[in-house]
Amino acid sequence: MTETITSRDGTTLVVDTIGEGAPVILVGGAFNDRSTVAGLGAELASGFTVVTYDRRGRGASDDRSGDYLVANEVDDLAAVIAHVGGRASVFGHSSGAVLVLEGAMHRLPIDRVAVYEPSYYADESLPKPPADVYDRLRALVAAGDRDGAVELFLGEVVGVPAGAVAGMKTGETWPFLVDKAPSLPYDVLLSTPWQLMPFDRIAAIGVPVLAIYGDQTAPGLAAATRAVAETAPDAELEVMAGEDHAVLQRPAALATILAKFFS
Structure with missing residues (x-):
């Protein structure tokens, strides 16, 4: 239901x-x-x-x-x-x-x-994203650059290598990921992965x-x-x-x- x-x-x-x-x-x-x-x-x-x-x-x-x-x-x-x-x-x-x-x-x-x-x-002891990643992510979303927001999140927040992200962009699931881009700032704010x-x-x-x-x-x-x-x-x-x-x-x-x- x-x-x-x-x-x-x-x-x-x-x-x-x-x-x-x-x-x-x-x-x-x-x-x-x-x-x-x-x-x-x-x-x-x-x-x-x-x-x-x-x-x-x-x-x-x-x-x-x-x-x-x-x-x-x-x-x-x-x-x-x-x-x-x-x-x-x-x-x-x-x-x-x-x-x-x-x-x-x-x-x-x-x-x-x-x-x-x-x-x-x-x-x-493990790497972490820079403290400005949230501000940059939010700016990309505000500018309507959903692809850029997804790339930033995957690369700097999740730690996916650039070559792997490039491969994902040609895959069938990329549109599904891009559709979720406006919500990504919430995920970053929840986790605050720089602290x-x-x-x-x-x-x-x-x-x-x-x-x-x-x-x-x-x-x-x-x-x-x-x-x-x-x-x-x-x-x-x-x-x-x-x-x-x-x-x-x-x-x-x-x-x-x-x-x-x-x-």
């Missing part, structure tokens, strides 16, 4: 619901919309009411804020939780993982939080947390996931053998882990 709800600032969010049981909200990261978490949702639908939504500024959702603020997306998550009955468990992938952790840190009515490879900066993750705020999270990463993922993502598990007071760590950041393309094993945690 597809419905439309309204966030605090009037932004319209498109929400899909499938299955029956306790509500679980799935939140994708950068370059994701509700379609990219739909496979995971289908795997979980036999035991849960699974809710997915297009984060603001992407897919079928709009953005009426006029500014990029983390608070906007926290308000959106609150609106989705209200839509499903006022309480829910949540799962987030990458910057979506950071968003659901923000929801917990803002004391939204969340029962349990599961995250897959949150896109924090946690290991000072260390907010250990003190994560240490104040008051609900159970499951932090998951794949043993084939990038070192920075693995480090951030471990740091969340070590910092949140009631947290556990799960390492998936043979998996990397693209786990949403192979959702069955992840769904098994989440179903156990959310039950």
Whole structure:
């Protein structure tokens, strides 16, 4: 079932619901919309009411804020939780993982939080993007240069080599990525990858947390996931053998882990 709800600032969010049981909200990261978490949702639908939504500024959702603020997306998550009955468990992938952790840190009515490879900066021995990357990204989006925004994000935020980015531009998925360009400043603001993750705020999270990463993922993502598990007071760590950041393309094993945690 597809419905439309309204966030605090009037932004319209498109929400899909499938299955029956306790509500679980799935939140994708950068370059994701509700379609990219739909496979995971289908795997979980036999035991849960699974809710997915297009984060603001992407897919079928709009953005009426006029500014990029983390608070906007926290308000959106609150609106989705209200839509499903006022309480829910949540799962987030990458910057979506950071968003659901923000929801917990803002004391939204969340029962349990599961995250897959949150896109924090946690290991000072690893490279990080420059502090002006957000301003440059936002300027490219404002100028209508979506290709440039995607290239900047992939190259300087994610760390994809220039040759690989050039190859991606000729691939079938490039238009899908470019379509998400206006929402990329939200992903960067959530993660603030030029500075260390907010250990003190994560240490104040008051609900159970499951932090998951794949043993084939990038070192920075693995480090951030471990740091969340070590910092949140009631947290556990799960390492998936043979998996990397693209786990949403192979959702069955992840769904098994989440179903156990959310039950």
